[in-house]
Amino acid sequence: MAQQPSTSTDADHAPSVDELTPPDRTLxxxxxxxxxxxxxxxxSTPLIGHLDPSFVEIMNEVQELxxxxxxxxxxxxxxxxxxxxxxxxxxxxxxxxxxETMLVPTNxxxxxxxxxxxxxxxxxxxEVDAPWGEPLDPADVxxxxxxxxxxxxxxxxxxxxxxxxxxxVPELTAAAxxxxxxxxxxTVTSLGGVELRVDDWDxxxxxxxxxxxxxxxxxxxxxxxxxxAMEKVLSREEAPRSWYLDLSLLEGYWGDERAYHxxxxxTNVYAIREALRLVAEEGIEERWARHERVxxxxxxxxxxxxxxxxxxxxxxxxxxxxxRVPEGVDDGEVCDALLERYDLEVAGGLGDLAGDIFRIGCxxxxxxxxxxxxxxxxxxxxxxxxxxxxxxxxxxxxxRNTLEE
Amino acid sequence: MAQQPSTSTDADHAPSVDELTPPDRTLxxxxxxxxxxxxxxxxSTPLIGHLDPSFVEIMNEVQELxxxxxxxxxxxxxxxxxxxxxxxxxxxxxxxxxxETMLVPTNxxxxxxxxxxxxxxxxxxxEVDAPWGEPLDPADVxxxxxxxxxxxxxxxxxxxxxxxxxxxVPELTAAAxxxxxxxxxxTVTSLGGVELRVDDWDxxxxxxxxxxxxxxxxxxxxxxxxxxAMEKVLSREEAPRSWYLDLSLLEGYWGDERAYHxxxxxTNVYAIREALRLVAEEGIEERWARHERVxxxxxxxxxxxxxxxxxxxxxxxxxxxxxRVPEGVDDGEVCDALLERYDLEVAGGLGDLAGDIFRIGCxxxxxxxxxxxxxxxxxxxxxxxxxxxxxxxxxxxxxRNTLEE
Numbered sequence: 001m002a003q004q005p006s007t008s009t010d011a012d013h014a015p016s017v018d019e020l021t022p023p024d025r026t027l028x029x030x031x032x033x034x035x036x037x038x039x040x041x042x043x044s045t046p047l048i049g050h051l052d053p054s055f056v057e058i059m060n061e062v063q064e065l066x067x068x069x070x071x072x073x074x075x076x077x078x079x080x081x082x083x084x085x086x087x088x089x090x091x092x093x094x095x096x097x098x099x100e101t102m103l104v105p106t107n108x109x110x111x112x113x114x115x116x117x118x119x120x121x122x123x124x125x126x127e128v129d130a131p132w133g134e135p136l137d138p139a140d141v142x143x144x145x146x147x148x149x150x151x152x153x154x155x156x157x158x159x160x161x162x163x164x165x166x167x168x169v170p171e172l173t174a175a176a177x178x179x180x181x182x183x184x185x186x187t188v189t190s191l192g193g194v195e196l197r198v199d200d201w202d203x204x205x206x207x208x209x210x211x212x213x214x215x216x217x218x219x220x221x222x223x224x225x226x227x228x229a230m231e232k233v234l235s236r237e238e239a240p241r242s243w244y245l246d247l248s249l250l251e252g253y254w255g256d257e258r259a260y261h262x263x264x265x266x267t268n269v270y271a272i273r274e275a276l277r278l279v280a281e282e283g284i285e286e287r288w289a290r291h292e293r294v295x296x297x298x299x300x301x302x303x304x305x306x307x308x309x310x311x312x313x314x315x316x317x318x319x320x321x322x323x324r325v326p327e328g329v330d331d332g333e334v335c336d337a338l339l340e341r342y343d344l345e346v347a348g349g350l351g352d353l354a355g356d357i358f359r360i361g362c363x364x365x366x367x368x369x370x371x372x373x374x375x376x377x378x379x380x381x382x383x384x385x386x387x388x389x390x391x392x393x394x395x396x397x398x399x400r401n402t403l404e405e
Numbered sequence: 406m407a408q409q410p411s412t413s414t415d416a417d418h419a420p421s422v423d424e425l426t427p428p429d430r431t432l433x434x435x436x437x438x439x440x441x442x443x444x445x446x447x448x449s450t451p452l453i454g455h456l457d458p459s460f461v462e463i464m465n466e467v468q469e470l471x472x473x474x475x476x477x478x479x480x481x482x483x484x485x486x487x488x489x490x491x492x493x494x495x496x497x498x499x500x501x502x503x504x505e506t507m508l509v510p511t512n513x514x515x516x517x518x519x520x521x522x523x524x525x526x527x528x529x530x531x532e533v534d535a536p537w538g539e540p541l542d543p544a545d546v547x548x549x550x551x552x553x554x555x556x557x558x559x560x561x562x563x564x565x566x567x568x569x570x571x572x573x574v575p576e577l578t579a580a581a582x583x584x585x586x587x588x589x590x591x592t593v594t595s596l597g598g599v600e601l602r603v604d605d606w607d608x609x610x611x612x613x614x615x616x617x618x619x620x621x622x623x624x625x626x627x628x629x630x631x632x633x634a635m636e637k638v639l640s641r642e643e644a645p646r647s648w649y650l651d652l653s654l655l656e657g658y659w660g661d662e663r664a665y666h667x668x669x670x671x672t673n674v675y676a677i678r679e680a681l682r683l684v685a686e687e688g689i690e691e692r693w694a695r696h697e698r699v700x701x702x703x704x705x706x707x708x709x710x711x712x713x714x715x716x717x718x719x720x721x722x723x724x725x726x727x728x729r730v731p732e733g734v735d736d737g738e739v740c741d742a743l744l745e746r747y748d749l750e751v752a753g754g755l756g757d758l759a760g761d762i763f764r765i766g767c768x769x770x771x772x773x774x775x776x777x778x779x780x781x782x783x784x785x786x787x788x789x790x791x792x793x794x795x796x797x798x799x800x801x802x803x804x805r806n807t808l809e810e
Contacts, residue, residue, distance in 0.1 A: 014685035219670035241646035267622035280419035
């Protein structure tokens with residue numbers, strides 16, 4: 001742990017901590033994204049109790065808005081009281097029973113996290129391989145299903161660590177269902193930004209985070225389960241290993257009974273309600289189109305600078321753009337310089353792609369033309385100052401032209 | 406689940422949800438309490454990234470302020486990314502290893518929750534009994550320690566379900582340590598409102614919630630572990646059963662490394678920072694004294710009305726006042742009437758005390774003279790209107806006189 005002043009326990013010497021004045025960042029990394037001022041304002045609303053009849057109404061509204069955004073009729077659609085990883089563990093920890101097998105992908109950071117959570121739930125893990133930076137091949141998934149006959153198959157719809165969109169989702173879910181395998185989809189970086197149709201695509205369970213394409217501060221995270229998946233959860237032989245994330249207990253609170261389980265994060269529920277209202281006002285399909293349009297300009301800007309996208313166009317992920325780091329440039333130095341000179345957050349690569357890519361988000365309220373122009377300008381300037389072979393003027397022109405198309 | 410309009414998945418028919426306008430409640434129940442406007446304002450601060458160097462500074466400040474509030478030098482003092490029950494499960498799920506034994510109390514709702522979490526962590530549970538509405542007797546604890554030789558002993562410092570303060574904490578911890586038993590304290594309803602000295606009292610692990618005496622919206626919850634307790638956690642043979650709450654992984658984020666684990670609930674960290682700044686500005690001992698003073702007036706007001714406190718004065722809990730429901734009165738009807746006529750939240754009893762007590766909080770920003778006068782006035786009026794034998798005028802006078810002492 002970081003060292004702290006040794007006076008901290010002396011009651012006569014209370015710590016003196018200044019007013020909160022964080023820097024004014026522009027958030028174009030892998031999340032969080034910039035938050036719409038309406039959502040921030042909603043968070044300064046005074047609290048009501050988590051069992052107040054008025055809060056129950058708010059819960060209903062949030063569920064309805066979440067269903068709209070997930071494109072599902074699933075009754076069991078809630079915000080989990082924690083950040084995206086809590087929703088992820090709620091999904092895996094409730095669906096997987098000890099001794100069951102989960103098939104997970106190896107083509108990015110979050111497949112590894114799925115494996116870790118499945119093991120902690122008492123499950124066995126088998127893998128379907130693809131290189132980092134590529135999607136799963138449906139043929140490989142079919143082979144793995146045939147070989148391992150897993151109880152659950154998890155995949156990542158939008159891989160935040162590689163900037164890859166998984167195509168062919170209906171093909172994957174159909175293959176899984178042929179083996180009576182339930183499908184859990186990680187939609188952390190797709191929900192509200194990239195086409196996602198939980199019902200039409202026959203996804204059994206999907207979880208997400210609020211701080212990506214929903215542009216909502218983290219703390220209450222979307223989760224949806226089909227009736228069939230929920231039936232499996234409710235008929236478990238052994239209780240899930242987390243009390244906090246036990247969906248059979250949460251059913252008492254979010255279901256008809258409205259019984260106390262734990263205190264909901266009231267302000268985070270206010271926030272996601274407002275963030276989802278913005279989705280509904282824009283319209284979900286128009287929102288997907290906006291992300292594609294604005295991120296398309298970002299991509300054009302990057303290519304105009306002379307940089308290369310890591311993913312081929314077929315599985316380009318508009319919400320998270322993986323851009324190759326030019327030869328001889330240190331990605332960490334670039335990110336630091338962008339933060340220092342431009343108050344701009346973008347990120348480097350992780351795992352197998354560490355040092356190889358920049359990860360530039362284009363999500364929710366951050367997916368605006370002005371942010372695109374800003375990031376292309378700033379990155380062009382910083383890379384040029386480091387001696388990279390880039391053309392800042394051409395980058396900005398390409399982005400602007402694409403925006404004006 | 407509650408029924409929703411069937412149009413919710415029709416993209417042409419986005420749900421129409423109005424602006425957020427919750428009622429203007431006065432929160433005098435078992436939590437959440439009223440939030441200071443400064444904390445609400447902090448929550449509308451735009452985000453920075455969870456790995457931003459400026460956020461690391463904020464994390465350090467929060468840790469320093471938490472140590473001050475817990476009265477501890479424990480390096481390992483953090484806000485857990487979830488509500489109080491997440492901090493509770495982080496404590497129990499990391500400290501208890503499969504096959505270990507935890508001694509838990511039966512004198513309130515939260516001892517039962519401890520037992521449930523310990524079992525899910527793979528532990529065995531043994532109990533030390535006391536009736537609901539009474540504290541543990543140190544002699545009974547000693548006997549139970551001698552009989553069961555548990556690895557961990559959990560107790561509730563301030564029982565929210567019964568309004569009982571556990572006295573003799575140093576005696577309990579000394580007895581436990583004589584058996585090499587680690588002590589976990591539930592300080593959900595005491596931290597920041599009632600005298601609590603983690604180091605002086607030799608408590609090994611303590612967790613709390615932000616929405617009680619800290620008057621902070623729920624979502625990031627205090628947890629502190631001694632070096633010895635953390636050593637046990639870091640030398641576990643088997644990983645804890647929750648990935649999200651695994652303290653050995655969180656050590657990488659909150660410790661020197663600052664490595665990504667999960668996205669912190671940034672806005673909730675902003676909020677608890679501001680709430681803890683208010684604690685430091687007031688001074689922790691003055692804050693305890695204020696709770697005792699203001700809640701003392703509340704208690705005098707209740708007695709002035711002609712009502713009876715459930716707990717004897719020796720273990721009266723200022724932050725949560727358990728008041729006997731008068732003969733012939735339905736507690737649920739009273740609570741509903743207070744909410745409807747006065748926009749005032751108080752709660753009824755739980756478990757063994759269901760129907761027998763009102764639970765009236767006096768916590769943090771809610772622990773103000775004006776709230777005391779309001780709750781005494783409102784409760785007097787409602788009870789009188791229901792035909793109970795109360796003296797509203799005498800209640801208000803008694804409260805006012807005590808405030809003026």
